[in-house]
Amino acid sequence: MFKLSLSTLLLLLSAEAALGFIPAGVSSKPSVRLGASSSSSSSDDLVDCLVLGGGISGSTLAHNLNKNGVDVVLAEARDYLGGNVKSHRDDEGFLWEEGPNSFATQPSIVRIAYELGISDQLVFADESLPPWVNHNGKLHPLPKGQGGKGPAGQIELVSGQNGVLKFAFVGDLLSWPGTIRAGIGAFLGHAPPPEGKEETIREWVTRVLGEEVFLRCIDPFVSGVYAGNPETLAIKASLSKIRRIEDIAYSIGWNKFGALFYGGLKRQIELTKERKADPPAPEWPEFEYGNPGSFREGLATLPNAIAKDLGVGDDQKIRLEHKTTKIEKKTNDDGSDYYEATFDTPKGTKTIKTKTIVSTMPAHCISDILEPVMEESKEIFESIRKDIDRVGVYYPPVVACTVAYPKKSFKDVELPNGFGNLQDLPGFGSLNPRSEGVRTLGTLWSSSLFPGRAPKDYNLLLNYIGGSRDVGLADLSEEEIVAEVDKGCRQVLLKEDAPPAKVIGIKIWPTAIPQYELGHLPIMEKLEKAEAKIPGLWVCGNYRTGVAFPDCVTFGYEKAKEVKSFLAAQQGQVSSPEKEEKKVTVQASAPAQTEAKSKEEEKKVEVSTTDVDNVVEPTIDESKEVAERKIPFFMTEKVVKVPEKVKSKGYI
Numbered sequence: 001m002f003k004l005s006l007s008t009l010l011l012l013l014s015a016e017a018a019l020g021f022i023p024a025g026v027s028s029k030p031s032v033r034l035g036a037s038s039s040s041s042s043s044d045d046l047v048d049c050l051v052l053g054g055g056i057s058g059s060t061l062a063h064n065l066n067k068n069g070v071d072v073v074l075a076e077a078r079d080y081l082g083g084n085v086k087s088h089r090d091d092e093g094f095l096w097e098e099g100p101n102s103f104a105t106q107p108s109i110v111r112i113a114y115e116l117g118i119s120d121q122l123v124f125a126d127e128s129l130p131p132w133v134n135h136n137g138k139l140h141p142l143p144k145g146q147g148g149k150g151p152a153g154q155i156e157l158v159s160g161q162n163g164v165l166k167f168a169f170v171g172d173l174l175s176w177p178g179t180i181r182a183g184i185g186a187f188l189g190h191a192p193p194p195e196g197k198e199e200t201i202r203e204w205v206t207r208v209l210g211e212e213v214f215l216r217c218i219d220p221f222v223s224g225v226y227a228g229n230p231e232t233l234a235i236k237a238s239l240s241k242i243r244r245i246e247d248i249a250y251s252i253g254w255n256k257f258g259a260l261f262y263g264g265l266k267r268q269i270e271l272t273k274e275r276k277a278d279p280p281a282p283e284w285p286e287f288e289y290g291n292p293g294s295f296r297e298g299l300a301t302l303p304n305a306i307a308k309d310l311g312v313g314d315d316q317k318i319r320l321e322h323k324t325t326k327i328e329k330k331t332n333d334d335g336s337d338y339y340e341a342t343f344d345t346p347k348g349t350k351t352i353k354t355k356t357i358v359s360t361m362p363a364h365c366i367s368d369i370l371e372p373v374m375e376e377s378k379e380i381f382e383s384i385r386k387d388i389d390r391v392g393v394y395y396p397p398v399v400a401c402t403v404a405y406p407k408k409s410f411k412d413v414e415l416p417n418g419f420g421n422l423q424d425l426p427g428f429g430s431l432n433p434r435s436e437g438v439r440t441l442g443t444l445w446s447s448s449l450f451p452g453r454a455p456k457d458y459n460l461l462l463n464y465i466g467g468s469r470d471v472g473l474a475d476l477s478e479e480e481i482v483a484e485v486d487k488g489c490r491q492v493l494l495k496e497d498a499p500p501a502k503v504i505g506i507k508i509w510p511t512a513i514p515q516y517e518l519g520h521l522p523i524m525e526k527l528e529k530a531e532a533k534i535p536g537l538w539v540c541g542n543y544r545t546g547v548a549f550p551d552c553v554t555f556g557y558e559k560a561k562e563v564k565s566f567l568a569a570q571q572g573q574v575s576s577p578e579k580e581e582k583k584v585t586v587q588a589s590a591p592a593q594t595e596a597k598s599k600e601e602e603k604k605v606e607v608s609t610t611d612v613d614n615v616v617e618p619t620i621d622e623s624k625e626v627a628e629r630k631i632p633f634f635m636t637e638k639v640v641k642v643p644e645k646v647k648s649k650g651y652i
């Protein structure tokens with residue numbers, strides 16, 4: 001939701017605008033048992049790759065596989081492609097989203113739009129529009145640079161019209177002590193990370209930038225991105241690119257106290273080089289990295305175009321209303337193996353045979369489906385984490401409620417930093433820290449972001465409400481939810497006499513966004529090991545490779561290459577590979593590692609495929625720099641204090 005605004009919060013955030021991707025897990029698998037064609041009777045009805053789940057991850061993967069010449073079938077349980085991406089337009093001229101509202105533009109998105117012939121429908125927001133934070137009855141702009149412009153963007157983020165300096169010295173979101181504390185962490189240094197302990201987002205931000213930055217900037221942001229609880233979300237799993245800036249900061253020889261700013265700057269320089277080395281194709285439309293984007297008729301334009309391109313129907317590549325119930329591994333008479341997936345469909349039970357499978361179904365519904373083929377499935381997807389009271393990967397409920405009000409009913413106030421009148425909604429949206437007593441997590445100012453979203457006299461607002469800290473929301477009726485949303489809009493944006501909300505659309509997602517909480521990475525590591533034992537099967541999705549829309553699109557691009565080379569290796573296979581000592585490269589595992597890593601930071605360990613059970617994965621923190629981290633003389637605490645609970649007037 002407010003992923004994009006992350007880049008505005010601190011100096012490090014400019015790196016966030018570069019959502020890159022390296023698939024977690026085994027980068028190439030041993031091609032061992034799947035025979036490509038030794039049984040002619042069965043190979044005739046074998047597809048090369050079966051993709052399960054047709055959200056953005058699955059549909060973009062199917063597109064890329066097809067483009068690479070792989071014979072692909074995608075099976076989706078619902079009657080449409082797109083998963084939680086759904087856009088609508090009505091006769092009055094409102095266009096709204098039921099799921100994600102926008103993406104932080106990345107090359108993978110522009111590339112696929114170009115390939116599908118929809119790049120002329122891409123729309124981008126005005127990059128300078130800030131997210132606003134509601135605090136003490138006022139809206140405060142978060143600093144905003146031009147994230148995609150490398151070091152120049154970093155400097156702009158510091159000293160621009162809505163830069164960090166203005167935020168610190170003129171703005172009043174942070175108190176003076178809060179500003180000084182954040183400045184020390186950013187420019188001088190902070191306590192080093194605690195040893196042997198996974199930090200939550202709250203602990204990390206408080207240690208590095210102080211509690212006030214956490215409460216007023218990061219807490220609402222985390223609600224906006226994950227609908228999550230920063231006291232259970234693990235920083236390394238959920239905000240890995242931000243967390244990594246700290247490691248980069250420490251890697252600068254003289255920066256012994258890990259001051260974050262210099263890490264952010266170094267990362268920006270790296271990013272600029274990486275982008276220069278791998279520039280966008282000249283035929284693509286121009287774009288700024290990280291800039292909020294969508295399509296003229298909404299995000300569903302992308303899956304709709306994929307459905308049209310691949311074809312939908314029982315003899316086509318896209319099979320809708322195919323709910324996977326089971327995945328099995330079977331053996332032909334000639335000894336070659338294949339996979340068979342079973343589906344519930346409106347026409348009864350069906351099966352599809354395939355050489356390879358990629359699951360992109362959500363983690364909360366796959367343990368039974370996978371069990372016949374992955375014996376550790378239940379242990380992984382139903383693992384209990386007592387300390388945070390979770391079973392498996394948690395998906396809290398979130399409601400997307402879109403309402404409209406006449407422009408005149410918005411408060412007639414001038415906003416700071418020359419952004420103009422609130423009635424024009426000059427911004428990305430408004431975030432509500434949990435301490436402000438507004439139940440809505442964040443309100444996106446949809447009609448300000450992209451053209452043609454509302455008739456000209458109206459402002460259109462997409463409100464996200466619910467999440468990990470307000471699960472009770474799912475028990476409310478639609479009327480009650482609308483009443484809460486309307487109340488929130490009045491608290492923050494509207495005049496007292498504003499008319500009732502014009503409800504444009506409401507969508508309740510009972511299991512919305514996977515939470516990368518404490519213990520998430522070890523679960524993913526177990527999955528990676530279990531998966532490595534089943535060549536030709538990949539178990540993926542936004543719970544593993546990143547929740548943001550661009551993460552899912554980039555996954556679709558990268559995973560297609562991996563599947564293709566797996567199939568190619570199969571075809572070229574001459575001797576029995578089970579007897580061969582193939583090498584597999586295992587990367588430090590994490591959804592955390594969905595970003596492009598600089599070469600020297602990639603820690604790779606070579607293991608024998610026969611040894612895959614005993615892989616010891618390195619962790620990113622086991623670097624030389626860790627040992628050299630110093631406790632700043634101006635910080636007394638050796639171990640980070642667990643901060644006090646937020647005193648909430650809200651719904652924690």
Ligand SMILES: Cc1cc2nc3c(=O)[nH]c(=O)nc-3n(C[C@H](O)[C@H](O)[C@H](O)COP(=O)(O)OP(=O)(O)OC[C@H]3O[C@@H](n4cnc5c(N)ncnc54)[C@H](O)[C@@H]3O)c2cc1C
Pocket residue numbers: 001002003052053054055056057058075076077078082083084085098099100101102103104322323324325360361362365398399400509512513541542543546547548549550552
């Ligand atoms: C309310 C909301 C707001 C968001 N806002 C943003 C935003 O503004 N920006 C952003 O970048 N990201 C946002 N996100 C995150 C992003 O949209 C998602 O992470 C992404 O769309 C997930 O895509 P996916 O394909 O991995 O998963 P999904 O969309 O969940 O797709 C999984 C698919 O698997 C199917 N499936 C399930 N079970 C079976 C079965 N048994 N057999 C076959 N198919 C099955 C499902 O029907 C579904 O279509 C938001 C998410 C939500 C929910």
